[in-house]
Each structure stands twice: as C-alpha cells, then as structure tokens.
Amino acid sequence: MLDQQRAPQSAQTRHGGRVMIVEDDADIATLVSDVLAEEGYDTHIVTDPRQAVETFERLHPDVVTLDVMMPGLDGISLCLDLRRNSDVPILFVSAKKDPPDRVVGLRIGADDYIAKPFDTDELVARVDALLRRSNMAHDGGTDRQLRFGRFVIDLGSVQAIAGEQQVQLTPTEFKLLRTLAAEPGRVFTRDDLLTGVWGYEPGSDTRLVDVHVGRLRKKLEDAHVSEVQIETARGFGYRLVDATRSARV
Numbered sequence: 540m541l542d543q544q545r546a547p548q549s550a551q552t553r554h555g556g557r558v559m560i561v562e563d564d565a566d567i568a569t570l571v572s573d574v575l576a577e578e579g580y581d582t583h584i585v586t587d588p589r590q591a592v593e594t595f596e597r598l599h600p601d602v603v604t605l606d607v608m609m610p611g612l613d614g615i616s617l618c619l620d621l622r623r624n625s626d627v628p629i630l631f632v633s634a635k636k637d638p639p640d641r642v643v644g645l646r647i648g649a650d651d652y653i654a655k656p657f658d659t660d661e662l663v664a665r666v667d668a669l670l671r672r673s674n675m676a677h678d679g680g681t682d683r684q685l686r687f688g689r690f691v692i693d694l695g696s697v698q699a700i701a702g703e704q705q706v707q708l709t710p711t712e713f714k715l716l717r718t719l720a721a722e723p724g725r726v727f728t729r730d731d732l733l734t735g736v737w738g739y740e741p742g743s744d745t746r747l748v749d750v751h752v753g754r755l756r757k758k759l760e761d762a763h764v765s766e767v768q769i770e771t772a773r774g775f776g777y778r779l780v781d782a783t784r785s786a787r788v
Contacts, residue, residue, distance in 0.1 A: 556580050556581070556601040556602060556666075556670045557580070557581045557582075557583070557598060557599070557600045557601050557602075558575055558580045558581070558582050558583070558600055558601065558602045558603070558604060558666065559582075559583050559585060559591070559594065559595060559598055559600035559602075559603045559604070560572055560575075560582060560583065560584045560585065560603075560604050561585045561588055561591045561603065561604065561605045561606060561609075561614070561617065562584070562585075562586065562604070562606045562609075562632070563586050563587070563588065563606060563609045563610060564606070565586060567606075567632075567655070568584045568586060569584070570659075571604060571632065571662065572584055574659045574662060574663060575662075575663065575666060578663050578667075580666070583598055583600065587611065588606075588609045588611055588612040588613075588614070588617050589611050589612050591612075591617055591621075592617070592620055592621065595621060595625075595627075600627065601627070601628070601670055601673065602627065602628045602629075602630065602666055602669050602670055602673075603621065603627055603628070603629045603630070604629075604630045604631075604632050604666070605617060605618060605629055605630065605631055605632065605649070606631075606632055606633060607631055607632075607633035607634075607635055607640070607644065608633065608634065608635065614631060614633065614644075615643065615644065615647055618631075618644070618647055618648050618649055619647055619648065621648075622647070622648035622709075626707070626708065626709040626710055627673075628650045628651075628669035628670065628672070628673050628709070628710060628711070629648065629649045629650050629651075630649070630650065630651045630652070630653065630665055630666060630669060631644045631649045631651070631652045631653070632653055632655065632657065632662075633652070633653075633654060633655060634654070634655045635654070641654075641744075641746065642746065642750055645746075645747065645750040645751065645754075646750055646753070646754060648709070650669055650672075650709060650710075650711045651665050651668075651669060651737075651747065652747075653665055668737055668738040668739065669711075671738060672710050672711055672714055672736070672737070672738070673710040683695065685717070685720045685721065687720075687766040687767050687781055687782075687783050688766040688783040689701065689702045689766060690702075690764050690766040690767060692716060692717060692720050694717065697710075697713055699713065699716060701759075701762045701763065701764045704762055706758055706759065706762045706764070707758070708755070708758065711736065711737075711751060712751060712754060712755050712758070714736050715732065715736050715751055715752070715755055716755055716779075718732065718735055718736055719769060719777065719778070719779035720767065720779050722779075723767075723778075723779050723780065723781040723784070724778055724779075724780065724781070725778055726772040726775050726776055726777070726778045727776045727777055727778065728775055728776040729745040729748045729749070729776050729777075730742065730745075731776065732748045732776065732777070733745065733747070733748060736748075748776075748777075752769060752777055755769065756769050765782060766781070766782050766783050767779055767780065767781060767782060768780045768782060
C-alpha cells in the first residue's frame, strides 16, 4: 500500500527542496521525514516500492532517499528504473554496511550512500549536499563552454556533447567532469574532489570518488569520446588529459 505523507513545513524554510522517501519500515520513514521536514524540506513517504516510479513521475522530487532491502522491489532495481529517465540525486539509506554493497549501489547510479543506523545530522548534511550539487549543475547563469574538439561541455545548458550525441550524466557526474575539465592536466587529489564536488570534509569515504570516476569514464567510453581521458595519478588522484592539445603539438 502506498503511504504518502506530506510532512509539515518548518516555520522557516531554509531549503525548499522536495524529497521522496522510499522506505518500507514506517518508523524509519517517519524519522527521515520528520528530520528533513524540520530543516525545511517538503517530504513525501512511499512505503510500497512498487508504487515509487508512478509517485516519482507525479511528484518530480529534487532528491530521492532509497532503502536497498525492500519486499516486492529492491532498491537496486528501483534505482535502475529511475536512472533510465532521470538524473535526480539518489541517496541510498540501507542496513547493508559492507563496502562492496556501497560500491554496487554507487555503480548502478546512486549519488551517495548512508548506512543504518545513521546520524540524523549526517543524513541532513548529505541531502543538503546532493541538492546543492544538483542546483549548481543546473544553474543556467553562464553560457560558457569547455571545448575539446568535437567534445563540448556546455556549462549553460548543463550538457556534455560528443559530436551529435549528448552524454547522459547525473548532476554529480557533470560537476565531477566540469571540475576536472576546468584545469586539464592538473592532478586533483581525492580530497580535492570530495570537498570540491561533494562538499564533504577531507578524509571522508574516498571510494565515493573512485566509483564516480569509474562511472564517468564508462559513460565517456560508451559515447566514444576520445578527445579527453581521465587518468589515474597513482597515489595522488585523477587528472583530465586534453588529447586534442597533444595532437596539435
């Protein structure tokens, strides 16, 4: 059964984002909803994951929090369904704590991961960061483009274009690409990227960076982008190499 609840807005709305909470445990769903509502988020609870896609299409949420282990339709399958047509930020909230489980969630399209039991302040911080990155990625306040031959990163329309083809990126992936491409050849440490892209403190989970770099590389490869490559600087981090510049030299 679909349990849709709209939590009351706090007296001072500081965020204004709409969050869809997909969680079959009603107590945990209510906790997440109450905590986020206190911070000014407009929250909607879905306890039946089989109704989540329909609810998502109707609500158009800004962020989705998603449990992994649910009856009927697990969070991994639901994340894949949402990713087919949307780049909405997705935060996995799950009792699965092992690194391999986190990696699977990130590889199939989640933007971040928090394990149960979670600290409520950390939950709010991660949702804040997801919404902030999404808003920055979709900020059309600039028409500047980063051009690498036929490969164009359009900062105004928030698109990565390879010839005639648009490379489908999530807001996090786009910001990661934009950050690396703004300074070709510079080695960004994992801490640089954690603070610059995710807004997290240095020393946080660097696996988050590694998995997203892997996802971004795969999408560029699938789009046959040869003008840029993301290289690993062993022991340091990552850099974007401008192959078109090498060809001109």
